[in-house]
Amino acid sequence: MARTSESPTGTGTGTGASARFSAMADRVSSSAIRDLLALTEQPEVISLAGGKPAPETFPVDDIRAAADAVLARDGGAALQYSATEGYRPLREWVAATEAPGGVEEVTITAGSQQGLDLAARVLVDPGDVVVSADPGYIGAIQAFQLAGAEQMGMPSDRDGLRVDVLADRLAGGLRPRVVYVVADLSNPTGATLPEERRYELARLADRYGFWLLEDDPYRSLRWAGTAPPPLAGRCERVVRLGTMSKVLCPGLRVAYLVAPPEVSEAVVRVKQGADLHTATLSQRIVHELVSRPDFVTSRLATLPGLYRARAEALAGALRDHLGQAIGFVEPDGGMFLWARLPGVDTAALLAAALRAGVAFVPGAAFSITEPHPEHLRFSFATVSPVELDEGVRRLASVL
Amino acid sequence: MARTSESPTGTGTGTGASARFSAMADRVSSSAIRDLLALTEQPEVISLAGGKPAPETFPVDDIRAAADAVLARDGGAALQYSATEGYRPLREWVAATEAPGGVEEVTITAGSQQGLDLAARVLVDPGDVVVSADPGYIGAIQAFQLAGAEQMGMPSDRDGLRVDVLADRLAGGLRPRVVYVVADLSNPTGATLPEERRYELARLADRYGFWLLEDDPYRSLRWAGTAPPPLAGRCERVVRLGTMSKVLCPGLRVAYLVAPPEVSEAVVRVKQGADLHTATLSQRIVHELVSRPDFVTSRLATLPGLYRARAEALAGALRDHLGQAIGFVEPDGGMFLWARLPGVDTAALLAAALRAGVAFVPGAAFSITEPHPEHLRFSFATVSPVELDEGVRRLASVL
Numbered sequence: 001m002a003r004t005s006e007s008p009t010g011t012g013t014g015t016g017a018s019a020r021f022s023a024m025a026d027r028v029s030s031s032a033i034r035d036l037l038a039l040t041e042q043p044e045v046i047s048l049a050g051g052k053p054a055p056e057t058f059p060v061d062d063i064r065a066a067a068d069a070v071l072a073r074d075g076g077a078a079l080q081y082s083a084t085e086g087y088r089p090l091r092e093w094v095a096a097t098e099a100p101g102g103v104e105e106v107t108i109t110a111g112s113q114q115g116l117d118l119a120a121r122v123l124v125d126p127g128d129v130v131v132s133a134d135p136g137y138i139g140a141i142q143a144f145q146l147a148g149a150e151q152m153g154m155p156s157d158r159d160g161l162r163v164d165v166l167a168d169r170l171a172g173g174l175r176p177r178v179v180y181v182v183a184d185l186s187n188p189t190g191a192t193l194p195e196e197r198r199y200e201l202a203r204l205a206d207r208y209g210f211w212l213l214e215d216d217p218y219r220s221l222r223w224a225g226t227a228p229p230p231l232a233g234r235c236e237r238v239v240r241l242g243t244m245s246k247v248l249c250p251g252l253r254v255a256y257l258v259a260p261p262e263v264s265e266a267v268v269r270v271k272q273g274a275d276l277h278t279a280t281l282s283q284r285i286v287h288e289l290v291s292r293p294d295f296v297t298s299r300l301a302t303l304p305g306l307y308r309a310r311a312e313a314l315a316g317a318l319r320d321h322l323g324q325a326i327g328f329v330e331p332d333g334g335m336f337l338w339a340r341l342p343g344v345d346t347a348a349l350l351a352a353a354l355r356a357g358v359a360f361v362p363g364a365a366f367s368i369t370e371p372h373p374e375h376l377r378f379s380f381a382t383v384s385p386v387e388l389d390e391g392v393r394r395l396a397s398v399l
Numbered sequence: 400m401a402r403t404s405e406s407p408t409g410t411g412t413g414t415g416a417s418a419r420f421s422a423m424a425d426r427v428s429s430s431a432i433r434d435l436l437a438l439t440e441q442p443e444v445i446s447l448a449g450g451k452p453a454p455e456t457f458p459v460d461d462i463r464a465a466a467d468a469v470l471a472r473d474g475g476a477a478l479q480y481s482a483t484e485g486y487r488p489l490r491e492w493v494a495a496t497e498a499p500g501g502v503e504e505v506t507i508t509a510g511s512q513q514g515l516d517l518a519a520r521v522l523v524d525p526g527d528v529v530v531s532a533d534p535g536y537i538g539a540i541q542a543f544q545l546a547g548a549e550q551m552g553m554p555s556d557r558d559g560l561r562v563d564v565l566a567d568r569l570a571g572g573l574r575p576r577v578v579y580v581v582a583d584l585s586n587p588t589g590a591t592l593p594e595e596r597r598y599e600l601a602r603l604a605d606r607y608g609f610w611l612l613e614d615d616p617y618r619s620l621r622w623a624g625t626a627p628p629p630l631a632g633r634c635e636r637v638v639r640l641g642t643m644s645k646v647l648c649p650g651l652r653v654a655y656l657v658a659p660p661e662v663s664e665a666v667v668r669v670k671q672g673a674d675l676h677t678a679t680l681s682q683r684i685v686h687e688l689v690s691r692p693d694f695v696t697s698r699l700a701t702l703p704g705l706y707r708a709r710a711e712a713l714a715g716a717l718r719d720h721l722g723q724a725i726g727f728v729e730p731d732g733g734m735f736l737w738a739r740l741p742g743v744d745t746a747a748l749l750a751a752a753l754r755a756g757v758a759f760v761p762g763a764a765f766s767i768t769e770p771h772p773e774h775l776r777f778s779f780a781t782v783s784p785v786e787l788d789e790g791v792r793r794l795a796s797v798l
Contacts, residue, residue, distance in 0.1 A: 022546070025521040025665040028672055055475025063478060064470040067680075071463040076454025079462060079648035110509055110652075114674040121545070122424045142672035146520070147421075249478035251679030253509075266424040273427055273541035275513040279678045280650030281466075 028145045046391035048314075048378040049359040051187070053335065055382070057303060058249040059289070066288040070281065078284050084272045085264075086256070087283040093290055094256045098242060100233065107257045107267050110278045111250065112217055113139050115241040115257040118274065120147035120178075122266045123211050123239070128177035131210075133161040135338075135366030135375070137187045140180050140215065152176070153368030158329050160191035163200045170208050178211045184227045185218035185334035188366050188377040192332060195228040202234035214240045220247045222333035223304040223311075236260060244286050247299055252282040304333060311337065313385035314378060317392035325399060335381035344399070346376040358394040427544045445790035447713075447777040448758040450586070452734065454781070456702060457648040458688070465687040469680065477683050483671045484663075485655070486682040492689055493655045497641060499632065506656045506666050509677045510649065511616055512538050514640040514656040517673065519546035519577075521665045522610050522638070527576035530609075532560040534737075534765030534774070536586045539579055539614065551575070552767030557728050559590035562599045569607050577610045583626045584617035584733035587765050587776040591731060594627040601633035613639045619646045621732030622703040622710075635659060643685050646698055651681040703732060710736065712784035713777060716791035724798060734780035743798070745775040757793040 070078050085091065086108025099105040109115040116139060124130060126148030132140065134153025144151050154169070155162045161181060166174075181201065183193040193201075205212050214231040219242075232240040243255035257267060271277070289295050314337055315330050328339035341349070346362040353359060363375030380388060469477050484490065485507025498504040508514040515538060523529060525547030531539065533552025543550050553568075554561045560580060565573075580600065582592040592600075604611050613630040618641075631639040642654035656666055670676070688694050713736055714729050727738035740748070745761040752758060760778075762771030779787060 021521050021662075021665045022524045022527075024524075025669060028668050052480050055479050058475045058478045060470055060474050060478065063680075064467060067466040067470070068463060071459055071466070075459050076457045076648070079457045079459065079650040080454050081451050081649045110674045110678070113672070117673045122420050125421045125423075128421075139672070139675070146669060146672045249475070250480045251478040253674065253676075253678040263420070266420045269427050270424060270545060273512070273538070273545045274516045274673070275509045275652065276538070277652075279509070279652040279681050281462075282678050282681065 024146055024148070027148065028142055045354060045357050045359050046383065046387050046394065047359045048380065048383060048388070048391055049361045050379050050382055051335070052379075053246055053250065053381055054306060055249075057306060059299070062289055062295075063249070063252075063285060066285045067281070070284045070288050074284060078281050080280060082277050082280040082283070084277045085268045086278060087280070087287060089291070090254075090283050090287040091256075093287060094242070094258070098232070098240065098256070099258045101261065104261045105258050105264055107259075107264055107271065108278045108283055109241075109255045109257050109271070110253045110275060111245060112215060112241045112243040112255040113143070114253075114271075114274070115255055116140050116143035116213075116215065117146065118257065118267045118270055119213050119239045119241070119259075120144050120149065121270050121274075122263065123178050123213075124149045125177075129175065130178045130180060131166065131174075131176040132180040132368055133182075133186065133189075134368040134370050135188050135363060135372050136180070136368045137182060137215070138365060141368065144180070149177075151368055153370060155370075156189060156191065158189075158191055159197065160186055160189070160193040161197065161201070163197040163204070167200065167204060170204060175208065176210045178213050179205070180213045180215065181231060182215050182218075183231060184216055185222060185332065187218070187334070188336050188361070189338040190329065190331035190334050190336055192225060192227060198228055198231055198234065202231060202238075205237045206235045210237065212238045214238055216241060217243045217246055218334040220300055221304050221307055221335065223308040225332035232258060239263060244290075247296060247303070248286065248289065252279070252286060254278060254282050254286045307333070307335065307381060310380040310383065310385060310388060313388045314380040314392070317389040320389075321392045321396035322399070335379055337378045337380060338375060339378065340375050341399070342374055345373055347373065349376075349398070352398040353395055356394040356398045358391040360395070423545055423547070426547065427541055444753060444756050444758050445782065445786050445793065446758045447779065447782060447787070447790055448760045449778050449781055450734070451778075452645055452649065452780055453705060454648075456705060458698070461688055461694075462648070462651075462684060465684045466680070469683045469687050473683060477680050479679060481676050481679040481682070483676045484667045485677060486679070486686060488690070489653075489682050489686040490655075492686065493641070493657070497631070497639065497655070498657045500660065503660045504657050504663055506658075506663055506670065507677045507682055508640075508654045508656050508670070509652040509674060510644060511614060511640045511642040511654040512542070513652075513670075513673070514654055515539050515542035515612075515614065516545065517656065517666045517669055518612050518638045518640070518658075519543050519548065520669050520673075521662065522577055522612075523548045524576075528574065529577045529579060530565065530573075530575040531579040531767055532581075532585065532588075533767040533769050534587050534762060534771050535579070535767045536581060536614070537764060540767065543579070548577075550767055552769060554769075555588060555590065557588075557590055558596065559585055559588070559592040560596065560600070562596040562603070566599065566603060569603060574607065575609045577612050578604070579612045579614065580630060581614050581617075582630060583615055584621060584731065586617070586733070587735050587760070588737040589728065589730035589733050589735055591624060591626060597627055597630055597633065601630060601637075604636045605634045609636065611637045613637055615640060616642045616645055617733040619699055620703050620706055620734065622707040624731035631657060638662060643689075646695060646702070647685060647688065651678070651685060653677060653681050653685045706732070706734065706780060709779040709782065709784060709787060712787045713779040713791070716788040719788075720791045720795035721798070734778055736777045736779060737774060738777065739774050740798070741773055744772055746772065748775075748797070751797040752794055755793040755797045757790040759794070
């Protein structure tokens with residue numbers, strides 16, 4: 001790549017539109033969802049395209065009281081620089097349920113997106129192969145792009161990643177550095193990986209020496225079916241990401257990464273250069289809330305109900321207005337419904353849908369290897385049942 | 400580098416202590432300051448080694464009221480996912496004083512450390528040369544390490560970077576990609592780059608086509624001398640970092656990066672993969688405060704006074720207890736005093752100093768090319784005049 005710094009001119013060059021950036025910056029493309037969301041935020045559009053949790057579920061008054069209590073009690077310490085690995089009482093709270101090996105395995109991250117970035121920076125060299133179920137989560141695709149990974153999609157079905165296909169590819173010589181898995185209520189498909197596939201995946205990780213990067217943001221939003229135990233604990237080569245974004249709210253940017261101590265140590269070294277530490281006040285607010293008896297339990301007891309009502313409203317509207325024209329599996333939880341319109345190019349459909357006042361995300365946006373041209377993702381998380389019905393009616397009108 | 404993923408075994412490998420990480424993770428070493436701080440946080444040690452601002456200056460009650468006001472008014476929006484480039488009213492506030500080209504030039508970052516990391520990721524490819532004044536800021540050295548830069552120290556004197564030496568090296572063929580500059584009250588030396596050097600540096604950036612990365616965290620902590628205008632505005636090839644960490648507090652992790660629009664666009668793409676966005680609540684709290692009439696002005700009017708009293712107490716104690724044995728320039732602001740003990744190995748001195756109950760940072764910790772074995776950095780920011788005197792007395796006792 002020809003760049004100014006590598007092609008000395010000895011004459012004025014300025015910057016202008018000809019400025020070039022690092023190979024990393026060139027690699028990462030802006031998210032298709034993000035570009036799309038800019039178009040779908042007009043008030044007249046019913047957006048089933050978003051990826052945000054329902055803000056009316058955020059415990060605003062509890063957070064307000066917690067912020068006040070933390071600042072009144074801790075004063076300047078709640079606003080000072082703090083440890084890169086995170087606020088120790090919060091790490092201990094995470095360790096109690098997530099890290100049998102102890103607090104040294106836990107790093108507090110600025111959201112799970114930073115967990116993905118740190119894990120990718122620690123584990124992946126440019127050119128290393130990273131395998132994900134295809135379709136996959138766009139934020140993970142971006143983090144692996146930044147690390148220069150060679151990304152490879154594996155087929156998935158209604159039970160998630162086809163571990164049998166992965167096993168065949170491994171037997172054929174594939175040597176991934178990382179296999180990325182959203183085992184519970186995956187984005188975009190909503191699939192949950194069954195016990196047999198989890199068992200086999202852990203066995204393969206041990207056998208072939210790759211890392212499992214287990215991203216688990218949606219576990220707390222389940223209303224049907226059951227989740228087998230996580231991948232973490234099944235083999236030593238697991239980096240597990242959990243988050244407070246769905247159980248509390250995403251705007252505090254508090255999540256956690258759990259990994260063997262030597263991986264956690266490398267993660268902390270990279271995080272020190274990346275942002276020194278996660279916001280002190282955010283961490284202390286979260287700890288203040290989660291350490292209240294029954295706070296998390298009572299939220300987990302009530303939270304999925306609202307999402308369930310919306311998912312059922314969406315599924316009902318799809319059946320009512322589109323009938324046999326659309327195929328989908330009703331989600332067991334999470335925020336998304338993945339559907340297929342046989343014979344329809346969903347990327348082309350989007351423009352017409354926007355004119356009719358409804359938005360969704362075309363399957364192509366989640367592509368790793370396969371294009372998913374007939375698929376689309378609906379988010380029901382922030383839309384009322386009445387609007388879900390109206391949105392689907394509008395979509396049906398342009399089909 | 401031999402790694403498991405590149406040397407397939409087909410047999411169980413486990414992870415254990417033999418796990419290896421990416422070249423990036425291997426490159427970045429834990430901060431010497433950080434390892435040291437772990438040893439100096441015993442209560443009986445008077446630490447002049449820290450890099451934290453004085454917590455008693457943090458506007459705790461104002462932040463408490465601002466958090467309450469923001470949550471009461473904005474509700475769930477203050478806790479929701481938000482734009483990667485930052486909260487628009489806060490970006491507009493920054494743009495009003497920092498970005499004549501407008502709000503598109505401003506990205507809100509999770510502290511200036513993230514600004515360094517994002518700038519390095521956008522501008523630097525592995526092997527690119529990054530030039531800094533030597534001694535240099537450890538956090539910047541780490542960010543450039545992560546990007547794989549070839550780091551080169553340039554000599555500095557009491558006026559900061561020797562721009563004349565840089566000019567000679569450029570004339571001799573050196574082609575850096577980035578020149579990193581803390582022009583005002585630099586860490587560790589406290590130097591402020593004079594007008595002539597700023598003018599010349601901008602001219603060189605234009606001529607040789609390198610980027611100036613201007614990191615300006617201490618400008619608000621000046622009590623003596625004057626600061627020439629920033630590098631930003633003198634040529635087009637400037638990425639400027641500013642922060643709320645010193646004027647408000649560091650624990651909210653709110654800072655900003657100002658750069659030409661095409662650089663800012665690349666920064667936002669990388670930040671999207673790095674952490675989606677800076678904490679929404681932190682940004683709104685900061686905006687709530689800075690948009691109050693006179694809030695920032697009145698803080699800037701009173702903040703340097705406390706630091707000045709401490710700097711003068713430290714300088715007085717050094718003269719009283721060490722006299723001719725130590726050489727230093729009294730700082731015009733900031734948080735640090737850089738000194739020299741001729742004939743003393745300050746790294747070796749530290750162990751004895753810790754036994755005597757006082758800590759500092761040896762010059763070697765700030766080394767880029769030169770070792771600075773006789774130098775040391777004192778922080779006076781968080782220590783009372785009485786303890787500063789006692790700390791220096793302890794240091795004198797082991798010399």
